[in-house]
Amino acid sequence: MSSGEIFVVVFLTAIVLVIGGLLLGLLLAPHSTNPQKGEQYESGIPTRGTSWMQFKVGYYLFAILFLMFDVETVLLFPWAVLMKSLGVNGLLCVSFFLVVLVLGLAYAWRKGALEWK
Amino acid sequence: MLELTGIINWIHETLMANIPASWLVSLIEYVLIGAGFLALYAVLALILIYFERRICAFFQCRLGPNRVGPFGVFQVIADMVKILLKEIISVKHIDKVLFYSAFFIVIMGSFLTFGGLQFARGVHGADFNIGVFYLLAVSSISIVGVLIAGWASNNKYALIGSMRAGAQVISYELSAGLSLLTMVILAGSMNLSTIIEEQADAWFIFQAPIPVLIALVIYLIAGHAETNRGPFDLPEAESELTAGYHTEYSGIQFGFFYLAEYVNLFIIAAIATIVFLGGWQPFHIVGADGFNAVMDYIPTWAWFFGKAFALIFLSLWVRWSFPRLRIDQLLHLEWKILLPFGLFNLVLMAVWVIIFK
Numbered sequence: 315m316s317s318g319e320i321f322v323v324v325f326l327t328a329i330v331l332v333i334g335g336l337l338l339g340l341l342l343a344p345h346s347t348n349p350q351k352g353e354q355y356e357s358g359i360p361t362r363g364t365s366w367m368q369f370k371v372g373y374y375l376f377a378i379l380f381l382m383f384d385v386e387t388v389l390l391f392p393w394a395v396l397m398k399s400l401g402v403n404g405l406l407c408v409s410f411f412l413v414v415l416v417l418g419l420a421y422a423w424r425k426g427a428l429e430w431k
Numbered sequence: 432m433l434e435l436t437g438i439i440n441w442i443h444e445t446l447m448a449n450i451p452a453s454w455l456v457s458l459i460e461y462v463l464i465g466a467g468f469l470a471l472y473a474v475l476a477l478i479l480i481y482f483e484r485r486i487c488a489f490f491q492c493r494l495g496p497n498r499v500g501p502f503g504v505f506q507v508i509a510d511m512v513k514i515l516l517k518e519i520i521s522v523k524h525i526d527k528v529l530f531y532s533a534f535f536i537v538i539m540g541s542f543l544t545f546g547g548l549q550f551a552r553g554v555h556g557a558d559f560n561i562g563v564f565y566l567l568a569v570s571s572i573s574i575v576g577v578l579i580a581g582w583a584s585n586n587k588y589a590l591i592g593s594m595r596a597g598a599q600v601i602s603y604e605l606s607a608g609l610s611l612l613t614m615v616i617l618a619g620s621m622n623l624s625t626i627i628e629e630q631a632d633a634w635f636i637f638q639a640p641i642p643v644l645i646a647l648v649i650y651l652i653a654g655h656a657e658t659n660r661g662p663f664d665l666p667e668a669e670s671e672l673t674a675g676y677h678t679e680y681s682g683i684q685f686g687f688f689y690l691a692e693y694v695n696l697f698i699i700a701a702i703a704t705i706v707f708l709g710g711w712q713p714f715h716i717v718g719a720d721g722f723n724a725v726m727d728y729i730p731t732w733a734w735f736f737g738k739a740f741a742l743i744f745l746s747l748w749v750r751w752s753f754p755r756l757r758i759d760q761l762l763h764l765e766w767k768i769l770l771p772f773g774l775f776n777l778v779l780m781a782v783w784v785i786i787f788k
Contacts, residue, residue, distance in 0.1 A: 317557040320464065324546030324556060327465035331472070331542065332535050332687065335515075339683030343518045352523035354586040355678055365585045373598045376762065380601040383770070387608040390777075391564060394615040397784060405781050416774060419766075428766045430759035 375427055386415050434730055436553035468556070472545055472694060479693040481507045482740075483747060490751040514689075519682040522584070529583035534680065534687040536576030541691040541698065543569040548701050549623050551711050551732035562623035563611050566702055567604075570657075573691065574600045577666070577676050580688075584679040592675025595758060596666035599656055602765040603663075606653040609773035610646040613780045614706045617643070627710035632717055634709030639787070642780040647707045649769055649776070651742070654699035656761070658692065661750030665758055700742035704735060708742075711735040 354361045393400065393408050422428055442463065446456045481496075481504060488495025496503035522530070546556035547566050559565045574597060581593020617639055618626045629635075636643045656663040667675030677688045704710060711731035715723045756764070 317559050319461070320546065321543075321557040321559075323461045323465050324468055324543060325539075327469055327546075328539050328542035330465070331469060332538050335683050335687065339515055339517075339519055339686075342515050343682055344516075345518060347521075351520055354522065354524065354584070355673065356587060357673060361587070365587045365590050366582070369590070369594060373594050376598050376602060379766070380605060383605045384601075384608070387605070387612055390612055391615065391621070394612050395619060395621055397616045397781060398619050398788060402785055405778075405785065408781075409778065412774065412778065416771075419770070419774075423767070428762065430762055 372430060379422060379427065382418060383415070386411075434553070435551050435732055439553065468542075468546055471550075472542065473690075475697050476690045476693045477507045477511065479696060479743065480510070480689075482743070483693070486744070486747050487751050490748070511686075514686040515683055517682040519684060522679050524585045525679070526583040526585070529579045530679075533576045533580035533583060534684050534691075536579065537573050537691045538576075538687050540569060540571070540573030540576065541694050543572070544698050545694060547623075548698070549627060549705055549710055550735055551730070554732065555624070558622065558624055561621045563615055563621045563626070563706065567608055567611060570695075570698065571600075571604055573695070574604075580680070581676040584676070586679050588672040588674075589676050589678045592666045592668075592672045592678070596659060596676055598758070599659070599663060599665060599761060602762060603653040603656040603769075606649050606765060606769040606773050607657060609770070609777060610650040610653070611702075611706060613642060613646045613773070613777050616777070616780050616784055618706075623705055623710075627705060627712060630709040630712050632715055634707070634712065634714075636707055636709075639780065639783050642776055642783050643707060645772065645776045646780070647703065649773055650703055650707070651699075651745070652769060653765075654703065655746055655749060656765075658695045658699060658746075660692075660696065660746070662753040662756050663761060664755060665761065668755060696743060696746060697739065700739040700746065701735075703742055704738040708738050709734075 354365075389411075390408065393404060397404065443456075443460065446459055447453075450456050450459070484506070485495040485503070496506035499505040499509055544566055547559070547562060547569065549555040549558070557565070577596045577600070578593050581589045581591075581596070584590070614626075614635060615621055617635055618629050620626060620629070630638075636647065655661055659666045666672075667677070672678070677685055680688060711734050713723075713726040713729060713731070713734050715726060
């Protein structure tokens with residue numbers, strides 16, 4: 315049995331799990347409607363205004379930093395697999411790449427981008 | 432021997448002998464595989480919830496659930512039935528499409544990761560040649576679901592919880608990825624079967640102790656943070672945010688988040704077991720044939736689940752021993768401690784492989 319087939323089977327099973335669970339829940343659980351029940355739960359106090367608003371920019375900054383390092387990891391994977399055959403030469407080439415990245419991290423650090431404000 | 436491969440081959444041969452059409456045999460086998468994964472997924476979640484409640488009780492000098500069935504083992508089943516019977520409240524003012532797709536994506540991420548693991552000799556899910564990469568890729572789908580859940584709920588607690596979860600999980604994913612990358616250097620392959628075969632004589636942690644130990648510690652901390660547990664439970668900090676990103680979910684919808692959270696705990700332990708501690712390989716000492724034969728007698732699935740549950744116990748221990756971090760401390764730990772250490776460890780491992788291999 316090939317991996318692709320198992321992947322498709324697992325994918326479909328996950329769909330069955332969610333839909334089956336939801337249907338079972340809808341079938342077994344009681345229902346009652348009430349104008350207050352559907353309101354957002356904020357510890358019993360009515361919500362003021364919408365929650366779909368601008369949000370703190372700090373999270374966005376970390377997402378950008380994450381993108382930089384995540385792409386780096388992706389680019390390093392092929393080298394990691396072939397590390398043994400590439401040897402010292404490969405390591406030297408990759409360390410140049412790593413130094414550039416560490417410089418990037420050092421820059422972000424120095425600029426205070428890693429501080430939570 | 433109590434191996435599972437025998438049972439699998441027996442099922443395959445019985446089906447082949449009794450059903451003439453080969454497509455029907457394949458179809459039945461697909462259904463059996465799906466049912467097997469589903470059963471393992473649910474049973475593992477139940478066992479983990481029981482473990483969590485029981486062990487947490489012992490850490491706090493309580494008894495935990497002990498009334499329903501022997502040692503309270505049926506308590507989790509009762510809880511599961513209860514969660515199915517709870518009303519699914521239809522919340523107003525939400526983004527309906529996103530709201531109902533959130534738990535779907537969360538379950539999808541954890542189930543696909545679960546379907547890429549190796550449980551025993553010959554018993555495994557999808558075994559891609561880029562296995563480690565696949566696990567990293569599909570396990571990060573879940574966070575999209577969490578962000579969607581927080582946004583679609585139109586609830587301030589949920590929004591704050593999901594934003595915290597986003598910042599936390601993506602940050603710690605870097606360290607988890609880097610430590611797995613470090614192990615790929617040692618293994619020379621991303622295929623999980625090959626990685627496990629490489630550890631037949633000695634697990635990776637004994638092959639290159641210093642870099643592997645650093646990578647293991649980094650991976651366990653990062654993995655622990657990715658499951659939003661223990662000292663890293665800011666996204667659902669119940670004293671600040673009621674329940675974080677799943678505040679608005681009720682009944683079985685909440686059950687899906689709960690299920691995914693506990694299975695993710697197992698998945699982190701299972702990946703750590705496969706990549707660092709030899710997967711299902713028994714403990715071998717080179718040269719000691721008698722000892723190795725005794726170790727081989729223990730079935731491989733017992734080795735795998737034994738190691739995985741030892742790591743899970745460690746995770747629970749950490750969870751109930753440390754106070755919750757603040758978000759600045761959390762990001763400080765990742766970006767200023769774990770990430771530089773991870774990059775350093777990557778180079779250390781490369782140098783180690785060049786010198787000793």
